[in-house]
Amino acid sequence: MPLLHRADVVDGAVALLDAEGLDGLTTRKLGASLNIDGSALYRHFPNKEALLDAIADRLVEGVDDALPEAPWDEQLAVLAGRLRETLLRHRDGARVVAGTYVTGPNTLLVKKIIFEVLQRAGFRPERAGWIAFALAHYVLGHTIDEQAQAELAASKAWKAKLTDMVDQTEDAYVAAAVAATFDADPAERFSYGLRAFLHGIRRELDEPATPGAAGRR
CATH class of the missing domain: 1.10.357.10 (Tetracycline Repressor, domain 2)
Structure with a gap:
């Protein structure tokens, strides 16, 4: 079973979200896409809510880039x-x-x-x-x-x-x-x-x- 870091799990979850949509994003499907047992995901995220929080945070990455000089x-x-x-x-x-x-x-x-x-x-x-x-x-x-x-x-x-x-x-x-x-x-x-x-x-x-x-x- 491959050793996955937290960031790898979030990467896989975002990819699955893009492919299946939010309703299709399940721990079972995510585990299969990462070639790991679904229960192994809980080493990084205690529940699906925590995983969704991590995905949400990843999605807003870059929004805080420097703003133009303007009102x-x-x-x-x-x-x-x-x-x-x-x-x-x-x-x-x-x-x-x-x-x-x-x-x-x-x-x-x-x-x-x-x-x-x-x-x-x-x-x-x-x-x-x-x-x-x-x-x-x-x-x-x-x-x-x-x-x-x-x-x-x-x-x-x-x-x-x-x-x-x-x-x-x-x-x-x-x-x-x-x-x-x-x-x-x-x-x-x-x-x-x-x-x-x-x-x-x-x-x-x-x-x-x-x-x-x-x-x-």
């Missing part, structure tokens, strides 16, 4: 774009990362750089946490939906689903909105939503404090 909101846009792009490189990447609350080195570095950007912008710590959380939710939610749509498109099921969504909408305005939304380039939708999000955050930072607003920024 804080442009830097956040760069970080959000990097996160989306790196998650899209791996099948179900966003599903793996969502809700893991990882404390791995790559994830901690990403969090650190986001909070450094928000601190330089002048946000109070408690508000910076909310902003970082909301930004992560936007990126993950958009990317989960984007990857699900891509899976449906690959199986030739997306066109029928979109047609059904439009046909089942009685209101012409809503039907047109649905068609325009899902016919659009996902990258353009992402950029639009990100600009709208950051516009709201800029407004909050720029507005003067009002009575009862202490601690909001």
Whole structure:
């Protein structure tokens, strides 16, 4: 039986994720792909949750690369774009990362750089946490939906689903909105939503404090 290091197991798990998707990522299949007994994986990871945490941390590697010299909101846009792009490189990447609350080195570095950007912008710590959380939710939610749509498109099921969504909408305005939304380039939708999000955050930072607003920024 080959001696595998923790990094080798994570490499194999990422490869299996790309091939089988999150639902097909099992310890049995991973052990078979690595030519080891599935129980041997527990030498490195006590349970599947710990393995998924390690995969999630691996997937965000590189998101914390040096940022361009730019205003804080442009830097956040760069970080959000990097996160989306790196998650899209791996099948179900966003599903793996969502809700893991990882404390791995790559994830901690990403969090650190986001909070450094928000601190330089002048946000109070408690508000910076909310902003970082909301930004992560936007990126993950958009990317989960984007990857699900891509899976449906690959199986030739997306066109029928979109047609059904439009046909089942009685209101012409809503039907047109649905068609325009899902016919659009996902990258353009992402950029639009990100600009709208950051516009709201800029407004909050720029507005003067009002009575009862202490601690909001």
